[in-house]
Amino acid sequence: MKLKLFYWIYKGWRKIRTLIKYHLSYFYEMDGHLFILPDIKADKAIKEIVMNLVAFGNKIYEPATTALIKINVKEGDTALDIGASIGYFTLLLARQVGSGGKVLAFEPTEHQFPYLVKNIKLNGYQNRVTSLKLAAW
Numbered sequence: 001m002k003l004k005l006f007y008w009i010y011k012g013w014r015k016i017r018t019l020i021k022y023h024l025s026y027f028y029e030m031d032g033h034l035f036i037l038p039d040i041k042a043d044k045a046i047k048e049i050v051m052n053l054v055a056f057g058n059k060i061y062e063p064a065t066t067a068l069i070k071i072n073v074k075e076g077d078t079a080l081d082i083g084a085s086i087g088y089f090t091l092l093l094a095r096q097v098g099s100g101g102k103v104l105a106f107e108p109t110e111h112q113f114p115y116l117v118k119n120i121k122l123n124g125y126q127n128r129v130t131s132l133k134l135a136a137w
Contacts (some may be wrong), residue, residue: 031060033091036118061088069096076100082136085112087119094125102128108135 028035060066069089073079073096081090084105093103105120107113113133120129 030088031066031092032095033088033119033123035086035088035091036115036122037086065089066092069093073097078102079104080136081105083107084116084131087116090116090129090131091119091123091125094120094123094129097128099128102130105129105131106134106136107131108133 028037066089069092073093075096075098077097078101079093079097081087081093081103084090084107087105090103090105094101097103103125105116107116113131117131120126120131
């Protein structure tokens with residue numbers, strides 16, 4: 001009886017662990033923001049971002065650019081993120097400009113734009129970020 005119980009617990013835990021791993025693999029925390037990312041196997045541009053995250057311990061993407069934004073963008077500013085991708089810099093800019101500022105995020109691709117919108121909403125920046133599905137020429 002104990003062996004059978006142990007087997008069912010083990011089998012159930014394996015299923016739960018697989019489900020958790022599957023669902024959490026699409027969520028990443030970077031520089032204090034939560035991101036929903038598409039499947040990296042399906043999107044080579046996202047694969048580059050994820051590989052960079054792994055290299056920096058899942059904390060900061062492009063550390064030099066991130067530091068530059070944190071130093072120069074101030075509360076109340078208006079900022080543009082051209083080629084916003086999934087919104088890493090969009091969210092960073094939104095945090096920096098504060099509730100009195102504005103961010104315009106441009107992302108023309110069909111695949112990444114929905115993730116940009118989801119990540120803006122997930123982090124509560126809908127009031128200060130305008131996402132535009134446009135290319136900037």
